[in-house]
Structures are given as C-alpha cells and as structure tokens.
Amino acid sequence: MSTFMGSVKIGPVWYEVHEVPGLRNPVNDQQLNGRISENEAVIQLEAAMCEQAKRVTLWHEILHAIGMHSGHEFSEEQLEALAYGIMDALQANVSLSVAYQVSTNKPD
Ligand SMILES: [Zn+2]
Numbered sequence: 001m002s003t004f005m006g007s008v009k010i011g012p013v014w015y016e017v018h019e020v021p022g023l024r025n026p027v028n029d030q031q032l033n034g035r036i037s038e039n040e041a042v043i044q045l046e047a048a049m050c051e052q053a054k055r056v057t058l059w060h061e062i063l064h065a066i067g068m069h070s071g072h073e074f075s076e077e078q079l080e081a082l083a084y085g086i087m088d089a090l091q092a093n094v095s096l097s098v099a100y101q102v103s104t105n106k107p108d
Contacts, residue, residue: 003047008058010065013038017058019047036061038068052087059083 002018034057
C-alpha cells in the first residue's frame with residue numbers, strides 16, 4: 001500500500017511521488033530509501049523515514065532523473081552530495097524555498 005504525496009515535474013515529465021512502507025528493490029530485494037521508475041513516471045519513498053530524510057531522498061531521485069534525461073549518470077556519492085547541498089541551500093534561503101514550493105504545485 002502506498003500513499004500519494006503529489007507530483008514533481010522533471011523536464012517534460014510529471015512524476016507521481018508515493019510513500020511506500022518497506023520499500024525494496026524489486027530486482028534484488030534490497031531495502032531502499034527511494035526509487036525512481038522513468039517508465040512508470042513514479043518516485044517511491046520509504047514511508048518510515050523522517051520528513052527531512054524524505055526531502056533529501058526526493059532530491060536524490062529528482063537528480064537521478066535529471067542525469068538520465070540529460071545523458072549524464074551521476075554516482076550515488078555525487079547524488080547524495082547534491083541532494084544534501086540543495087536541501088541546505090533551500091533551508092538557508094527562504095526565497096529559494098518559496099520558489100521551490102510554488103514550482104512543485106502541479107497545475108490542474
Ligand atoms: Zn540513487
């Protein structure tokens with residue numbers, strides 16, 4: 001069972017974001033914090049994480065998509081550094097946070 005959290009637009013694609021309890025990699029059954037499926041346009045986040053961890057993980061998955069859409073595969077270490085860096089910049093700069101919140105509202 002998953003919970004729909006909303007949508008994020010990455011490039012031309014709207015991705016649905018869902019919280020999933022006990023999120024696992026379907027290939028190797030490894031426990032995951034987040035997962036993105038370009039084919040389904042879905043991002044899944046582990047439901048048991050705290051809100052801050054969910055936000056960092058959402059950025060991690062968004063950056064995966066940006067890399068894939070642009071033909072640049074980032075390493076997991078690069079994605080973690082970028083995700084934490086973006087969260088830090090958003091928290092330190094309220095105007096960036098407001099712009100971020102507005103841009104994540106999918107038009108009706
Ligand atoms: Zn990753």
